[in-house]
Amino acid sequence: MEPLYSLIVPIYNEEANIAELYRRVSAVMEQLDGDAELLFVDDGSRDRSLAMIQALRQQDSRVCYLSFARNFGHQIAVTAGLNFARGKAVVVMDADLQDPPELILDMAEQWHQGYHVVYAQRTQRRQESLLKRGFAYVFYRLLTRLADVDIPTDTGDFCLMDRQVVSVLNAMPERNRYIRGLRAWIGFRQTAIRFERDPRFAGEVKYTFRKSLSLGINGLVSFSKVPLRLSTYVGLIAAAIALLMVVLVLYWRFFDPNSRLTGFATIAVAIFFLGAVQLISIGILGEYIGRIYEEVKGRPLYTLAEVAGFPNIQRSTPNGAIAVRHDSTS
Structure with a gap:
């Protein structure tokens, strides 16, 4: 039984x-x-x-x-x-x-x-x-x-x-x-x-x-699916910050060329920030793609x-x- x-x-x-x-x-x-x-x-x-x-x-x-x-x-x-x-x-x-x-x-x-x-x-x-x-x-x-x-x-x-x-x-x-x-x-x-x-x-x-x-x-x-959406939101925030930086750089270029906020340091910070956003987003995508890979192998x-x-x-x-x-x- x-x-x-x-x-x-x-x-x-x-x-x-x-x-x-x-x-x-x-x-x-x-x-x-x-x-x-x-x-x-x-x-x-x-x-x-x-x-x-x-x-x-x-x-x-x-x-x-x-x-x-x-x-x-x-x-x-x-x-x-x-x-x-x-x-x-x-x-x-x-x-x-x-x-x-x-x-x-x-x-x-x-x-x-x-x-x-x-x-x-x-x-x-x-x-x-x-x-x-x-x-x-x-x-x-x-x-x-x-x-x-x-x-x-x-x-x-x-x-x-x-x-x-x-x-x-x-x-x-x-x-x-x-x-x-x-x-x-x-x-x-x-x-x-x-x-x-x-x-x-x-x-x-x-x-x-x-x-x-x-x-x-x-x-x-x-x-x-929130982590995927989160990378999208962070990307949108990064894009908004980039637009703001464009406005600030143009302002400094034409109205305040001697500002201490211009130069290599500002560029370096922007590059590191965008790089971090990209790597985090790739990591989140990797978690989901890795699971797709495990599923399609069919073991x-x-x-x-x-x-x-x-x-x-x-x-x-x-x-x-x-x-x-x-x-x-x-």
Whole structure:
């Protein structure tokens, strides 16, 4: 029988968290009102994460897993989990236990009340640096103002989604994926469950500031054309300033030839200003063109080295993934 719930957990070097994660998640699975599967997606881990998942698979038939042939990134790992999840309700959560598994029971209750998406919204971030909290606060509110869709603030990928929503997500072929944005773009009935985010249980933080910034830029570019318009506006302002400079230069030339504002310094400042405007505009265009380039190549989003727990698995998924080895215990 197909499970009623699928719990997707991306894994990247999380050997210190897997045992406690399994203990808490399995306790939640026992309290759910239907059968559940626990789907681990190993994102090319270099530690003992995959071996620990394989051991869990041997002792618990509800555990299934995908193992990437290399590291493809968190958002792609979530995408792979969505491609393979079989439940009518699909939960996405991280492995560091900052997303409390016990909240899944509240999400399931909201799902039974008719909501298609139940997302967790953070009210507080415990033991996170002031810089990271400040960056997150500014980014989410900036994205809300600039995005073409209403993306809820202070939300991550921790959510429960109905099978209808998952099917639509799986039909989207785009490569630069920002799951929480796509989730909002799809629509359907959505609601929030607020919670205080716990600190990481163990191990090192995987989303460094650089990765968080990259994800933020990806989300902004994927759901807003404002940066492109901004370069146009800056270009218009630069053109207005250039016209003003023409008027000033003519004035100085004919009425005040000895002015200290004339000469090489003025020309140099104007050149540097226009050069900066051009480079910024080219950079913004490059972000969008780079995404077009990624889309037209048509490569699969990920490749799989090992799959276990899926008896009727196909050799490929809607996103073109290739299953290299199929575990005989599936």
